[in-house]
């Protein structure tokens with residue numbers, strides 16, 4: 051039996067289609083990474099200055115905007131782009147300048163505001179030139195603390211978040227400069243404030259819950275990033291591409307299933323080599339079983355190879371550094387984060403995809419065996435796969451049979467990463483039993499019919 | 509008594525309602541080379557597939573070395589080497605890799621055995637080329653080599669001469685004769701090349717429309733069919749029928765063939781000469797297996 055399996059491996063590996071598939075997948079991997087790299091470079095270079103034509107002088111508002119931009123630009127141009135002053139000015143001076151210009155151009159005529167804003171603007175300019183950012187943070191904090199005393203309960207919560215953010219700024223030494231960490235801190239603050247609106251989780255509707263958990267996830271990941279001084283939510287690095295590989299690029303795995311399992315029996319029939327195989331001292335059951343085992347092993351093996359390719363290619367094209375940052379997974383069940391190093395994460399992800407991969411492979415394999423046609427096999431596998439998405443529409447109906455559909459049972463991600471199951475009440479043992487039942491339903495007739503099959507002329 | 513290697517009894521095969529084989533029985537003993545002949549669609553390949561367990565037997569039985577192919581498949585097939593229809597091989601592998609794959613599926617086939625069959629195949633260095641680059645004859649040679657790997661005592665070759673050059677056919681004949689003599693094996697060989705079978709086989713089975721219509725040794729068959737044919741060369745053919753009552757077959761202006769008994773030949777010569785015919789020569793017709801075949805099956809009709 052071992053020798054049968056060994057032969058099957060040789061056949062797969064020596065076939066051109068398998069090698070070509072691996073090449074295409076590597077090529078694809080290169081391409082995705084390059085796209086991300088290019089996108090990333092473009093965004094980094096993108097200059098926010100706009101060239102505006104000054105023809106349309108009639109529109110006052112427009113003119114105010116223009117003048118404000120000009121003034122802001124002349125202010126920021128004094129500072130280095132990577133300095134905290136530059137970013138701080140950009141984010142805080144606009145409103146002041148806009149009010150000032152509005153009055154000067156004649157859009158508004160409230161002199162009091164004008165004077166006030168002018169004062170503020172001067173103060174800001176003074177701060178930028180003479181103060182350290184930490185002093186500014188401390189001053190802002192003092193102001194919030196003062197406001198806290200007079201605020202009502204709802205406002206208090208918001209103010210507390212602002213204060214926490216300022217504390218974090220000081221603690222983690224994050225200046226106002228346009229850096230990743232600054233951005234993460236701002237996101238954290240915004241998300242946390244948005245979360246204040248959801249006070250009682252149990253009363254939320256399904257879609258609200260989804261938003262709520264989404265915000266919680268983002269917020270917790272931002273917090274993780276701040277605490278560990280890494281960017282765990284960045285999208286353009288090789289780490290994230292690798293993490294998303296298992297969910298977003300599942301069609302690659304599907305293609306590999308088709309390439310490996312689609313032709314495994316039909317090719318033997320169509321090339322007449324089935325006669326070579328079936329006139330050996332092995333029972334048909336053993337021969338088919340060894341093919342099946344080979345399919346499963348080589349699909350898992352291809353997934354590992356492709357993951358490795360993605361890891362290496364991503365490293366070369368983008369960066370190796372981000373690969374050291376662990377994967378951070380949010381669980382809505384425990385409302386907490388768990389971290390895995392990337393290799394463990396990849397392993398667990400593959401494990402949770404495995405039931406679906408095995409079921410699709412088995413369908414493709416069975417059709418290939420019964421109909422001697424790669425096309426039918428591939429189509430059948432594809433149908434099962436895409437039907438699964440469609441069947442997901444049943445998840446809100448409470449028909450008794452819904453929980454027996456493969457769609458709800460063949461993704462083990464909820465069980466392995468401790469997330470909410472696809473339908474309430476499902477657990478890993480139930481899903482495992484359903485998957486095994488599907489496999490038996492497919493495999494038993496396949497083996498029985500294959501044992502009886504007449505090998506016809508080709 | 510010689511050991512029976514293959515015994516087919518009352519084989520019947522239906523495809524749906526269509527009966528393709530009916531009551532097919534024959535056996536092969538040690539040292540036999542059985543020629544299995546019949547027109548296209550007669551059921552040769554189907555019989556071979558039933559023997560090899562590639563198709564299910566509707567009724568009847570196949571015993572190989574005493575083991576029933578249905579009940580004891582692994583033991584029955586263990587000492588069988590076969591080519592069915594075409595010498596199909598894995599095209600994307602080299603000849604040697606194909607042989608290695610097969611060798612792996614048996615116990616105790618070492619490298620020396622592989623080298624031995626490669627030598628028999630006569631493929632030389634081409635054995636390392638991909639099979640997709642082989643000609644039909646080369647694939648046939650590889651197929652024959654592959655069928656010998658397991659040191660079979662039953663060799664089943666479906667149209668093995670197909671695609672072989674004269675040199676290859678001669679080699680095959682010598683090889684089969686050697687195998688039969690040295691290794692006490694039995695061979696079943698089907699072919700359209702009847703002239704070839706004639707020189708290779710010692711037994712013959714003629715099958716038509718799924719039924720065995722003749723089963724005997726080559727020698728018997730030829731004797732039975734040819735014993736009474738005589739060819740005459742005469743100066744003219746005209747008006748012969750006036751003096752000869754038997755049916756005769758006229759070839760051209762000088763030759764005719766007639767079916768008479770040995771004893772009557774001098775009488776006929778006398779009769780001809782007395783009627784002013786000149787007789788140049790008389791010889792017993794050497795009927796070929798092909799003629800026998802055509803006579804038996806009544807030509808190459810497919811129905």
Ligand SMILES: Nc1ncnc2c1ncn2[C@@H]1O[C@H](COP(=O)(O)OP(=O)(O)OP(=O)(O)O)[C@@H](O)[C@H]1O
Pocket residue numbers: 506507523526528546547548549550551552553554555
């Ligand atoms: N799978 C099948 N279904 C229906 N009929 C079949 C099938 N396979 C073979 N036959 C029929 O069985 C008969 C015998 O076919 P077989 O291939 O055994 O002939 P053969 O003697 O090998 O012919 P050839 O000399 O052309 O190779 C043919 O009439 C064929 O049409």
Ligand SMILES: [Mg+2]
Pocket residue numbers: 552553554593666
């Ligand atoms: Mg045939």
